[in-house]
Amino acid sequence: xxLPSRLSFxxxxxxxxLTALWIAFALDLQRPYxxxxxxxxxxxxxxxxxxxxxxxxxxxxxxxxxxxxxLVPPLVQAPPLLCxxxxxxxxxxxxxxxxxxxxxxxxxxxxxxxxxxxxxxAVNTPLSIFDIAVARVEENSIGIVCxxxxxxxxxxxNATEEVSGVxxxxxxRAAGWIGTALRGMDPxxxxxxxxxxAQVLDQLHAATTFIVYETSNVRxxxxxxxxxQDRLALVPTHVSAIHQxxxxxxxxxxxxLRIIAALDQAAAMVLQxxxxxxxxxxxxxxxxxxxxxxxxxxxTRAAEYEQAIFWHLDELLASCRDFCLLTLALKERxxxxxxxxxxxxxxxxxxxxxxxxxxxxxLDYTVLVQDSSRRGFGLALSFIPRAIAGLLAYLFxxxxxxxxxxxEAGGFARLGxxxxxxxxQFHFLPAYLKDHGRKLKWGYGCTLHVxxxxxxxxxHISLRSADPLDDPRICANxxxxxxxxxxxxxxVRLARRVLQAPAFNGINGGEVEPGPTVQSDDExxxxxxxxxxxxxxxxxTCKMGADAMAVVDSNLRVRGIDGLRVADASIMPTLIGGxxxxxxxxxxxxxxxxILAQSLAAPGAERVDVAA
Numbered sequence: 001x002x003l004p005s006r007l008s009f010x011x012x013x014x015x016x017x018l019t020a021l022w023i024a025f026a027l028d029l030q031r032p033y034x035x036x037x038x039x040x041x042x043x044x045x046x047x048x049x050x051x052x053x054x055x056x057x058x059x060x061x062x063x064x065x066x067x068x069x070x071l072v073p074p075l076v077q078a079p080p081l082l083c084x085x086x087x088x089x090x091x092x093x094x095x096x097x098x099x100x101x102x103x104x105x106x107x108x109x110x111x112x113x114x115x116x117x118x119x120x121x122a123v124n125t126p127l128s129i130f131d132i133a134v135a136r137v138e139e140n141s142i143g144i145v146c147x148x149x150x151x152x153x154x155x156x157x158n159a160t161e162e163v164s165g166v167x168x169x170x171x172x173r174a175a176g177w178i179g180t181a182l183r184g185m186d187p188x189x190x191x192x193x194x195x196x197x198a199q200v201l202d203q204l205h206a207a208t209t210f211i212v213y214e215t216s217n218v219r220x221x222x223x224x225x226x227x228x229q230d231r232l233a234l235v236p237t238h239v240s241a242i243h244q245x246x247x248x249x250x251x252x253x254x255x256x257l258r259i260i261a262a263l264d265q266a267a268a269m270v271l272q273x274x275x276x277x278x279x280x281x282x283x284x285x286x287x288x289x290x291x292x293x294x295x296x297x298x299x300t301r302a303a304e305y306e307q308a309i310f311w312h313l314d315e316l317l318a319s320c321r322d323f324c325l326l327t328l329a330l331k332e333r334x335x336x337x338x339x340x341x342x343x344x345x346x347x348x349x350x351x352x353x354x355x356x357x358x359x360x361x362x363l364d365y366t367v368l369v370q371d372s373s374r375r376g377f378g379l380a381l382s383f384i385p386r387a388i389a390g391l392l393a394y395l396f397x398x399x400x401x402x403x404x405x406x407x408e409a410g411g412f413a414r415l416g417x418x419x420x421x422x423x424x425q426f427h428f429l430p431a432y433l434k435d436h437g438r439k440l441k442w443g444y445g446c447t448l449h450v451x452x453x454x455x456x457x458x459x460h461i462s463l464r465s466a467d468p469l470d471d472p473r474i475c476a477n478x479x480x481x482x483x484x485x486x487x488x489x490x491x492v493r494l495a496r497r498v499l500q501a502p503a504f505n506g507i508n509g510g511e512v513e514p515g516p517t518v519q520s521d522d523e524x525x526x527x528x529x530x531x532x533x534x535x536x537x538x539x540x541t542c543k544m545g546a547d548a549m550a551v552v553d554s555n556l557r558v559r560g561i562d563g564l565r566v567a568d569a570s571i572m573p574t575l576i577g578g579x580x581x582x583x584x585x586x587x588x589x590x591x592x593x594x595i596l597a598q599s600l601a602a603p604g605a606e607r608v609d610v611a612a
Contacts, residue, residue, distance in 0.1 A: 016150035038143025050151040060110025065133040068118035076126035238316035249305035344466040354549035359459035360575040364535035371444035372509030376430030378444035424491040453577040456481040539572040567591035
């Protein structure tokens, strides 16, 4: 926990303890200090964990007091038998809680503990068993309530912020010292690998310990955090093995350039893994096979050390990649905000955290130039005679420029020679088109639309209210990923080159938007954020798959709900590199065939002939 959080946690505990003690004295309880003790037992760094533990402690206290009331009166005349009965109850509670291994097992532990405290206290005064049980419940309840209120209302510690902070710190620290260890090959760095990994593991362990008591969706991420610890624990071993093999190789001969290059490449990969914002961005991490092609004779001792270096590099990068993959899975697992349905008073029937997440859309931007030829569409007095003649030609002969769909040309383009597939799509219109046609511009012009095909930014859709007719809140997060902004800037520059090509001589009368004053990357980025708009291709908010965030399965059936399918573009896990109309139609046709096949396969269904 950072220092401000630790101070806030200490203040919350002190305030809760003093308040509980004051209330216990005011009520003249027999053991007021038990209330203070309960505060410190319930206290946890996360507010949700405090509430959870408070509930389980209260349940255990009530259950234990009730069991004591049932056992003591009939067995008070036989103290040995009473001791055996209480011991059996305590043993039963401890045994069952050890099998459960969930936060609710804490209630059973308290049930056994409270029954023993209350029962043995009343052996000499059996007639006061009820008063003793009530006093114990009151003392614990006061401390429990004070702790829960102090940590939830006055000094809250949100699990989302804590877990996100731990993940950021763990990833940054691990990537930093791993990169340093690979590049420098300094023995001092190797010796620091284990202690630094231990620091990060301690942070993850603390988050794992407290998160299981959380009352929010974050608690389901405890297993992921535990797996993160396992992956990170392997890193110091591989770092140490790489250093030892490198030193042994150096004792025989200097490290060849291929090993130095591989170490630098691995360090760069670790940094790339750290900066990955989605699973698609995680780089491949296989170095060994590519490096072995240039390896020396495998029978030599130096070759053995070299192979050991490459093997441990592979394993190290695989562990780092798993770590980053699990981190991304943890972030994507469920929204770390309050539950949308509960916020608007809507009862939850089934939990699917991926609903509304993973929103992707094509971002569109326009470059406008003046049409000096005046051969296209225009908003001008000189266009009126042409418009009348064109309308008559269309009505009587189905010819003329009114047969155009406006978007007369298009194309796909790669932004670099290394690109394996197009990143942008162009649409050309022989007219001005601003803000989807909502804004008119006088004169003749041409518009070149620039559309990014595979954005990495992800948005979400949430509820505005409980009214189903109310508009939802749509957060597309356009240009959130830095790669998206870089691609769009490059695409704008390419669009300008297209409009300045010789084919546009006599047509391009000068750029209107973004204009000749917008030239630098920062200026283009600012205009992108100001004028870019959707091209109406949203997908992904009910994605198909088998992971925790998937909403539908491969048959488009909503996971966990019978008789419900989704058949539109929202089931696409990732956005396609083109228009979504035709794929959406194919998805609908495929869904219809799935439903028909299921109905025909049902017992007693009448067989009919269906066209393929």
